[in-house]
Amino acid sequence: MRYIIVIALVFIAFAKADAQQLASYIQEAEKNNPEIQAFELRYNIAEEKVNEADWLPNTEIGVGYFVSEPETRTGAQRARFSVSQMLPWFGTITARENYASSMADAQYVDIVIAKRRLALSVSQSYYKLYSIKAKQLILDENIQLLETYERLALTSVEVGNASAVDVLRLQIRQNELVQQKEVLEQDYLAEQTVFNNLLNRDETLEVQVPQELTIPDEEPLVSNENLKLNPELLKYDKLYESVEQSEALNQKESAPNIGFGLDYVPVSERPDMNFSDNGKDIVMPMVSISIPIFNNRYKSITKQNELRQLEITSQKEDRLNRLETLLAQAQYNRNSMKIKFNVQLKNLQQANDAEEILIKNYETGTIDFNDVLDVQELQLKFQINLIESIKGYYTEYAMVNYLSS
Numbered sequence: 001m002r003y004i005i006v007i008a009l010v011f012i013a014f015a016k017a018d019a020q021q022l023a024s025y026i027q028e029a030e031k032n033n034p035e036i037q038a039f040e041l042r043y044n045i046a047e048e049k050v051n052e053a054d055w056l057p058n059t060e061i062g063v064g065y066f067v068s069e070p071e072t073r074t075g076a077q078r079a080r081f082s083v084s085q086m087l088p089w090f091g092t093i094t095a096r097e098n099y100a101s102s103m104a105d106a107q108y109v110d111i112v113i114a115k116r117r118l119a120l121s122v123s124q125s126y127y128k129l130y131s132i133k134a135k136q137l138i139l140d141e142n143i144q145l146l147e148t149y150e151r152l153a154l155t156s157v158e159v160g161n162a163s164a165v166d167v168l169r170l171q172i173r174q175n176e177l178v179q180q181k182e183v184l185e186q187d188y189l190a191e192q193t194v195f196n197n198l199l200n201r202d203e204t205l206e207v208q209v210p211q212e213l214t215i216p217d218e219e220p221l222v223s224n225e226n227l228k229l230n231p232e233l234l235k236y237d238k239l240y241e242s243v244e245q246s247e248a249l250n251q252k253e254s255a256p257n258i259g260f261g262l263d264y265v266p267v268s269e270r271p272d273m274n275f276s277d278n279g280k281d282i283v284m285p286m287v288s289i290s291i292p293i294f295n296n297r298y299k300s301i302t303k304q305n306e307l308r309q310l311e312i313t314s315q316k317e318d319r320l321n322r323l324e325t326l327l328a329q330a331q332y333n334r335n336s337m338k339i340k341f342n343v344q345l346k347n348l349q350q351a352n353d354a355e356e357i358l359i360k361n362y363e364t365g366t367i368d369f370n371d372v373l374d375v376q377e378l379q380l381k382f383q384i385n386l387i388e389s390i391k392g393y394y395t396e397y398a399m400v401n402y403l404s405s
Contacts, residue, residue, distance in 0.1 A: 021208055022126055025199065026119045032200040033118055039111045046104035053096035057086045060261075069268070076268045077282070084261030086290065092252040099249045102242035109238050112231040116402055118198065123398035125195040130209045131391035132188045137211060138383045139181040142376065146174045149372050156367065166369035173373060177380075213390050215341050222331065226404035227323050236316035240309060247305040254298035259288035323403055330399040337393035344389060348382040351375055 030036055062082040069076040150170045156162035193203045227233065265282035292298065354375045361367045 021210075022123060025126065025195075025207075026122050028201075029118050029122050029199045030115050033198065034200055036111065036114055036118060039107075039114045043104065043107040043111055046100070046107040049100040050097055050104060053100045054093055056088070056093075060084045072267070076270075078266050078268055081264040082261060084259055084286065084288070086257050086259040086288075088257055089252055089255035092249070092255070095245070095249040095252045099242065099245040102238065102245040106235060106238040106242055109231050109235045113235065116231060120398055120402045122195070122198050124395050125191060125198060126207075126209065127391050127394045127398070128191050129188065129195060129207055130213060130394075131387050132184050132191060133209050134211065134213075134387045134390075135384060136181055136184050136188070138380065138387065139177050139184070142380050142383075143174055143177050143181070145376065146170055146177070149369070149376070150174070152367070153369055156369075161367070162369055169373060170369065173376070213394065215338050215390060215393050219334070219338075222327070222400055222404045224324055224327065227320065227327060230323060230403060232319060232323065233316060236312050236319065240312045240316075243305050243308050243312065247302060250298055250301045250305065254292060254295075256292075257290040259286075259290065261286040261288065327400065327403045330396045330403065334393055334396035334400060337389045337396060341386060341389040341393065344382050344385040348379065348386065351379045351382055355379065 060083070062080070064080040064082075066077055066079060069078055150167060153162050153167045153170055157164060157167060192207055195207055196203045196205050263282070263284040263286065265284075267281050269278050358367060358372055358375060
């Protein structure tokens, strides 16, 4: 009876405290989890590639010395100095930066996805810990209840209304519940390790979980339209944009490159002649252009980009279908858990009514301890089912939030 009263009452302040506690654990996980840190480092690398994109081809500098100086009308040429610089077509550097930036945006979405998946894992582990702890409390209550029945049975044995076998059966039942409790303690330690590893902290740290949870009467409306904002789908949008930027860069790179240069040739004076250009150094500005006339590379890249966009579109549609299926399944499961919760709550109420009838029979000296064990077993079954339905509800609720929020 005490348990059903606790389940039936909804403490709003407690619910808020539980939500705040879980949110605090999720924030701690996002801050400390090494997988998230790895994704953030990948994003930092991708961001730095934007700076890398701002580059020009190396400036070429040449120096030549004539071992045998060629004689010209103005004098002997002694050496040759040259400098040249190739420049990409107008807008190529900007196109490179835009492409690198689009890849960084796609990497950032990976961080968002990883955080959401981590939050889902933390939530699911949190509710597993709740269910194990709640079952331990229920077993404690039932063990204490059986101890009370044992004392009643001993009193009944003394007055001849029960046999020693009834006492032994009650003691055996207590032993079974103690065993179940000890197993749950090991389960709790194992799941606590899982939870703490998600937060990347000491495995032995205690986790604060609620002792009671209940299921709300009304469910928030969830539409498939919300799925379109899921980061797993936004990732494909970012990848599609990156392919568009890749093609824009490809078009720029397929354009001619322009080169500018300067040659300087020092010339020695001819001692046997006297004219205005005698010994005049040669300065020769140069302009060059690089045209990809016989290069099919850029056409191939264009075709690859078109195919890649079709691939991304198909992948997005496939992922959307899968997410819609997962969302529908999660909502069905959540609703099923709510139905199970209400049925088990009603069953537990009826089992408690049967318990009260047995207590009254004890007062009249007609108690049957076989019935006592049967009712106690039913009570425990319904209590465990209640806990499982609550855990299942919030586990599916976390999945719905992951998919639609």
